[in-house]
Structures are given as C-alpha cells and as structure tokens.
Amino acid sequence: MKILIVDDFSTMRRIVKNLLRDLGFTNTQEADDGTTALPMLQNGDFDFLVTDWNMPGMTGLDLLKHVRADDRLKSLPVLMVTAEAKRDQIVAAAQAGVNGYVVKPFTAAVLKEKIDKIFERVEG
Amino acid sequence: MGDISLKAANSKVGSEIRVLAENMLLQLEQGDISKAVALVNNLNEVRDRTLYNEIGRLTRALHEAIKNLNVDSVGAGSDIENTTDKLAYVLEMTDKSANRTMDLVDAGMPLASDIHDRAKTLSEQWQRFLNKELTPAEFRALSKEVNEFLGESADKSRQIQGHFSEIVLAQDFQDLTGQVIHKVTALIKDVEDRLVSLVLMAGQVDEITGIKHDLNDIAETSDEGANIRAEGPQINKSSDDVVNSQDDVDDLLSSLGF
Numbered sequence: 001m002k003i004l005i006v007d008d009f010s011t012m013r014r015i016v017k018n019l020l021r022d023l024g025f026t027n028t029q030e031a032d033d034g035t036t037a038l039p040m041l042q043n044g045d046f047d048f049l050v051t052d053w054n055m056p057g058m059t060g061l062d063l064l065k066h067v068r069a070d071d072r073l074k075s076l077p078v079l080m081v082t083a084e085a086k087r088d089q090i091v092a093a094a095q096a097g098v099n100g101y102v103v104k105p106f107t108a109a110v111l112k113e114k115i116d117k118i119f120e121r122v123e124g
Numbered sequence: 125m126g127d128i129s130l131k132a133a134n135s136k137v138g139s140e141i142r143v144l145a146e147n148m149l150l151q152l153e154q155g156d157i158s159k160a161v162a163l164v165n166n167l168n169e170v171r172d173r174t175l176y177n178e179i180g181r182l183t184r185a186l187h188e189a190i191k192n193l194n195v196d197s198v199g200a201g202s203d204i205e206n207t208t209d210k211l212a213y214v215l216e217m218t219d220k221s222a223n224r225t226m227d228l229v230d231a232g233m234p235l236a237s238d239i240h241d242r243a244k245t246l247s248e249q250w251q252r253f254l255n256k257e258l259t260p261a262e263f264r265a266l267s268k269e270v271n272e273f274l275g276e277s278a279d280k281s282r283q284i285q286g287h288f289s290e291i292v293l294a295q296d297f298q299d300l301t302g303q304v305i306h307k308v309t310a311l312i313k314d315v316e317d318r319l320v321s322l323v324l325m326a327g328q329v330d331e332i333t334g335i336k337h338d339l340n341d342i343a344e345t346s347d348e349g350a351n352i353r354a355e356g357p358q359i360n361k362s363s364d365d366v367v368n369s370q371d372d373v374d375d376l377l378s379s380l381g382f
Contacts, residue, residue: 009219010223011218011223011226014223014226015222018230054354054356055354059353061354083356083358084355085358085361085367085373086355086365086367087367088352090367090376091376091380092352094380094382102370102373103369103370104357106370110370
C-alpha cells in the first residue's frame with residue numbers, strides 16, 4: 001500500500017505519517033501542495049491519497065478534481081484531512097468525488113475508522 | 125471629531141446663503157434683475173469656497189490618518205512589517221515545538237517497547253520457574269537476565285522520564301506565541317479604529333460633494349466569490365453553516381449518500 005500525504009505544513013504531514021505508520025502503513029511519500037503532488041501521483045502508482053484542502057499553489061479540492069479528471073487516477077481513493085469545516089465546503093468536496101472527510105483536529109481513532117471504511121468500500 | 129467643525133461651518137455657510145438669498149428676493153421684488161443675477165454669482169462663490177475649504181481640511185485629515193496607519197513605510201520598521209515578522213515567529217515557534225515533541229516521542233517509543241518486550245519474555249520464563257519447569261542451568265540464566273533487565277529498565281525509564289520533561293518544556297511556545305498574538309491583536313484593533321475614522325471622513329466628503337454610492341454595486345462585487353474556496357480553521361463554531369465535530373461531518377456525508 002503506497003500512500004501520498006499532501007499538506008503544506010510539515011508537522012501535519014509528520015503527524016499523519018506517524019499515525020499511518022502506527023496503523024501499519026509504512027510506505028508513504030509527502031508533497032507540500034497539489035502542484036507537486038499531481039505529477040507524483042501521475043508517475044508513482046500510489047494506492048491512496050491523503051490531502052489537506054487549504055494549500056498555496058494548488059488546493060486539495062483542485063487536486064481532487066484533477067485526480068478525478070485523469071483517466072489513470074480517477075478511481076484513486078482520496079481522504080481529505082482539513083480544517084475546512086463549512087457545510088457547503090464538505091458538500092463541494094463530496095460532489096468533487098472525495099471518499100472520506102476528516103476535520104482537524106482529529107484523533108488516531110477517527111483517521112483509522114475513515115481509512116478502514118474507504119478500503120472496505122473500495123475492496124467490497 | 126471633524127463632525128462638530130463641519131456643522132459649525134455648515135451653519136455659517138447656511139446663514140451666508142440665507143442673507144444672500146433674502147437680498148436676492150428683495151432685488152427681484154424691486155425689479156432689479158441685474159443685481160439679482162450678480163447675487164446668484166455670489167451664491168456660487170460661497171458654495172465653491174466652502175467646498176474647497178472642506179476638501180482642504182479633509183485632505184489634511186486623510187493624510188494624517190494614513191500616516192497614523194503606518195502602512196506607508198514599506199520595508200523594515202512599519203507596524204505591518206513588524207506584524208508579519210511576529211506571525212512568522214509564531215509559525216517558527218510552533219513548528220519547532222511540534223517537531224521537538226515528535227522527535228522526543230520517536231526516541232522514547234523504542235525504549236518503552238524494549239522494556240515491554242523484555243518484561244513479557246521474562247514473565248513467561250518466570251511463570252515456568254514458578255511451575256518448577258526450569259532446570260538449575262536455566263534458572264541461573266534467568267536470574268542473570270532478570271538482573272540485567274532490572275538495570276536496563278531503571279536506565280531506560282530514566283531516559284523516558286527525561287524525554288517527558290523535555291516534552292513539557294517544548295510547550296513553552298504557547299506562552300511565547302500567545303504574547304506575540306496578543307500584540308498582533310492589539311495592532312489589528314488599532315488599525316481597525318483608524319480605518320473606521322477614515323470611513324467616517326469619506327462619508328463627510330460624500331456629504332459635502334453630494335456623491336451618492338450605488339450600494340447594489342458593492343453588494344454584487346462582494347458576492348462574486350460565491351464559489352467554494354479554502355478558509356482555514358473556523359474560529360466561530362456556533363455558526364449554522366459550520367460543522368461542530370467529525371460526527372456532524374459524517375452525518376452530512378451520509379445524508380449525501382456516503
């Protein structure tokens with residue numbers, strides 16, 4: 001399982017990375033915004049994308065839209081982990097095709113639950 | 125502030141206009157058209173003079189207000205520049221503290237799991253000893269291991285203790301950044317107050333020159349950004365359009381068929 005973590009704050013990337021490691025996902029890579037993440041996704045056979053929303057360059061929502069518009073990436077599971085907490089933002093992310101949505105600050109248990117749910121659905 | 129002087133000026137102008145108008149009416153009644161026309165010119169003069177005076181006064185006040193805003197000095201030294209530095213400092217401090225804390229946790233985690241793993245193996249051996257399953261040679265080996273383990277755990281738990289107190293120390297950013305944020309908040313409040321007085325002044329300019337703004341235009345331009353964009357953490361969670369918790373997010377998503 002190869003996972004790409006996208007967040008402009010290195011501490012948040014590290015937190016997500018540590019939590020994923022505790023959940024048994026050790027093969028992770030990092031990008032600091034959508035602009036750097038997109039070419040990595042296009043060239044890197046990733047199985048899962050965890051992305052923040054609010055980032056300079058390309059936001060997580062735009063990254064999600066690019067992923068869904070790309071023939072080779074469109075079925076990639078995407079989990080959004082973000083401080084954006086407005087109802088219409090969550091609806092917009094859902095409409096753009098997000099697979100899960102976690103609001104910051106979050107706990108390890110919530111992250112695990114959402115990831116489990118995504119893979120249950122993807123595999124089942 | 126400028127309000128009182130404006131009213132005083134207005135009443136002075138008002139009485140000047142009244143005198144001129146009454147005089148003009150008198151001339152008209154007496155049939156002296158040329159004098160009446162001359163008085164119309166005088167009226168124009170009074171209006172222009174007031175306008176120029178007020179504009180002059182407002183320009184000076186505006187200049188003063190902008191100077192007080194302290195944004196004109198681009199580069200080092202202005203309050204805004206200092207504020208950017210202060211916020212960069214907050215970012216740096218929180219980043220450093222978060223990484224220091226995680227470094228210490230990363231360093232402490234293997235120590236704790238070593239103690240745990242070793243204790244588990246020894247406890248299995250110890251159980252065998254209690255069940256009288258150990259040969260004398262095995263018992264000698266076990267007692268040597270127990271001895272080593274005790275020394276090791278004392279050593280490792282001391283190290284973990286050290287990490288814990290360093291983690292506590294790494295939280296000092298809260299105090300330091302808190303102070304900086306207080307200062308920035310005060311500055312923003314100050315700038316807001318000065319901006320409000322600028323708006324008041326602009327209102328007076330409108331009043332004197334008779335400019336009317338089409339408020340619909342302003343509403344329309346602020347509505348343009350209606351499409352979704354990132355806003356950062358919501359500080360006011362009591363607002364109706366903001367979710368309060370992960371449970372709210374899950375409810376909303378399941379209502380959308382997730």
